[in-house]
Amino acid sequence: MPKETFYNLPEEKRKKIEDAAIQEFKDYSFDTSSINRIVESSGISKGSFYQYFDDKKDLYKHIISIIVEKKIKYMSPVMMNPFNHNFYTLMREIYKSGLSFAMENPQLLEIGNKLIADTTHPIYIEIIDDNKGKSDEMFELLLKNAMERGEIRENLDLKMISYILSSLNLSIVDYYTKLTNKREYNEEMMVVVEKFLDFVQYGISKIEGDGSND
Amino acid sequence: MPKETFYNLPEEKRKKIEDAAIQEFKDYSFDTSSINRIVESSGISKGSFYQYFDDKKDLYKHIISIIVEKKIKYMSPVMMNPFNHNFYTLMREIYKSGLSFAMENPQLLEIGNKLIADTTHPIYIEIIDDNKGKSDEMFELLLKNAMERGEIRENLDLKMISYILSSLNLSIVDYYTKLTNKREYNEEMMVVVEKFLDFVQYGISKIEGDGSND
DNA sequence: ATATCTTATGACTATAGAGTCATATGACTA
DNA sequence: TAGTCATATGACTCTATAGTCATAAGATAT
Numbered sequence: 001m002p003k004e005t006f007y008n009l010p011e012e013k014r015k016k017i018e019d020a021a022i023q024e025f026k027d028y029s030f031d032t033s034s035i036n037r038i039v040e041s042s043g044i045s046k047g048s049f050y051q052y053f054d055d056k057k058d059l060y061k062h063i064i065s066i067i068v069e070k071k072i073k074y075m076s077p078v079m080m081n082p083f084n085h086n087f088y089t090l091m092r093e094i095y096k097s098g099l100s101f102a103m104e105n106p107q108l109l110e111i112g113n114k115l116i117a118d119t120t121h122p123i124y125i126e127i128i129d130d131n132k133g134k135s136d137e138m139f140e141l142l143l144k145n146a147m148e149r150g151e152i153r154e155n156l157d158l159k160m161i162s163y164i165l166s167s168l169n170l171s172i173v174d175y176y177t178k179l180t181n182k183r184e185y186n187e188e189m190m191v192v193v194e195k196f197l198d199f200v201q202y203g204i205s206k207i208e209g210d211g212s213n214d
Numbered sequence: 215m216p217k218e219t220f221y222n223l224p225e226e227k228r229k230k231i232e233d234a235a236i237q238e239f240k241d242y243s244f245d246t247s248s249i250n251r252i253v254e255s256s257g258i259s260k261g262s263f264y265q266y267f268d269d270k271k272d273l274y275k276h277i278i279s280i281i282v283e284k285k286i287k288y289m290s291p292v293m294m295n296p297f298n299h300n301f302y303t304l305m306r307e308i309y310k311s312g313l314s315f316a317m318e319n320p321q322l323l324e325i326g327n328k329l330i331a332d333t334t335h336p337i338y339i340e341i342i343d344d345n346k347g348k349s350d351e352m353f354e355l356l357l358k359n360a361m362e363r364g365e366i367r368e369n370l371d372l373k374m375i376s377y378i379l380s381s382l383n384l385s386i387v388d389y390y391t392k393l394t395n396k397r398e399y400n401e402e403m404m405v406v407v408e409k410f411l412d413f414v415q416y417g418i419s420k421i422e423g424d425g426s427n428d
Numbered sequence: 429a430t431a432t433c434t435t436a437t438g439a440c441t442a443t444a445g446a447g448t449c450a451t452a453t454g455a456c457t458a
Numbered sequence: 459t460a461g462t463c464a465t466a467t468g469a470c471t472c473t474a475t476a477g478t479c480a481t482a483a484g485a486t487a488t
Contacts, residue, residue: 005465029332032245035446045467050447110334117331118243120324152418157409160389161418164410167385168378175377195371196378203417204366204375219435249476259437264477 002062006052017042017052021063026107029114030060030123057123064115064127067108074101087146088197091165095172095193102173103183109173116170135166165200172196216276220266231256231266235277240324244274244337271337278329278341281322288315301360302411305379309386309407316387317397323387330384349380379414386410 006014020042024033035056039049053059078093085093102109118124139162146152176192220228234256238247249270253263267273292307299307316323332338353376360366390406 008464029243029245031243034444036444046447046469047449047467048465051465056446114332118328150420153416153420156418160406160409161413163389164382164385164413167381167388171378171381174381175374192374195374199375199378199417201417201419202367203413203415204370205415206364206367222434248474250474260439260477261437261479262435265435270476 002053002058003051009052013044017044018063018066021059022066022107022111025060025063025114026110029118030056030121033060035059060123061127063111067105067112070105070108071101071112074098082142083145087142087149087151088201090142091200092193092197095169095196096190098169098173099176099189099193100185102177103185103189106177106183109177135169136162139165168196168200216267216272217265223266227258231258232277232280235273236280236321236325239274239277239328240321243328243332244270244335247274249273274337275341277325281319281326284319284322285315285326288312296356297359301356301363301365302415304356305414306407306411309383309410310404312383312387313390313403313407314399316391317399317403320391320397323391349383350376353379382410382414 006017009017017038020038023041024038028034033056035049036046038059039046053062074097075094078090078097082090115124115127140158143152143156143158143162143165147154147156147158172192176189179192180188182188220231223231231252234252237255238252242248247270249263250260252273253260267276288311289308292304292311296304329338329341354372357366357370357372357376357379361368361370361372386406390403393406394402396402
């Protein structure tokens, strides 16, 4: 956690430091990022930096918490009352909010991607231990509910499916990012979401499935 | 490319250097890996290293090429005559060979994962430009063939599906790695492959699909 | 034995990083 | 005006890195 001195700073100065850090962590991994560069680009002295933060890790975690907070803001309308909706409707909203966040916060997305990239890195382990297995567990809960309602087949390994769904959650962002350079909600985005959901629902086999949903 | 002096080295010494490098690149990313540590653990002098390799990148690329070569050895029996088989049979073999490689070469897997982790890293771009888009394109070709044979639905976006399939190819390894600590071919592995394929074929929707295949 | 060519060496250079600390600034208080 | 406290500073220490180079060792040929 940043020290009190950091929060005593005028908003503007604080923002400038955070922005410099975001820029740095977007361009460099935790290990290769440089506090020297950050203090330079934010116009503060080295000594000041260590009045605000314990060390590099402290700053990094602060930035990650900003990202998590913002991401949650995108999700929360969707997750208001998750069990009142059809599972596929919910999935559509989740994928949509994930894509929106990604499109509108490319820098934060990049930082997040860099973090989850190396799951063996101590910093990953430390941060994930804080925000314990969120995504997977959420999907598993929703799936359990959907199974009870008969919205999905019974012979499914829910742990595995939830793993797949949360991994597809990353894939869709990655796929769409490479496909387009739009930066806000648009129709094209929804087309991709629909196609992903169609795949999740019906697979690719010929036997059944017409792409309709809800 | 390593210099001639490297290839003139006795097999044993060469192996020792490669092993030390593999160990290092397993534990550290390209940026954080250290030639100092590599020369120390392989028992050669700093000067010698630069008689064998231009620089760190040269060594790294050499190790990556070893990985690619080995990976291809696992794949090649599967890909002997890819168009003579049912698409799902082929997918099963591809996923199986991917899992086998991962299980039997955990160190190499780790290095590969670290590489594909950060797609914005210059070293990634440079290496991928060499081995140009292999995986995605292969899946797309197989899918096109499968569609012509009527093994998959017609209303599919093949570019997207091939993206998903190659991304699931990574997911299955990741999932199984976290699930077990077995290190060779076994039944449990096949169960996971079958479940993944079942998902790919029929999705999770109730309407159809019983998990049978071929 | 001498000359030539290849390989081996590790001290050294130059660069960059994280983190420290004595000192300075400035604002607010008595 | 003098005193107190929070904040700001950047030169400095220590550590580690990649890459170089003059020198040595060894092997092979003449």
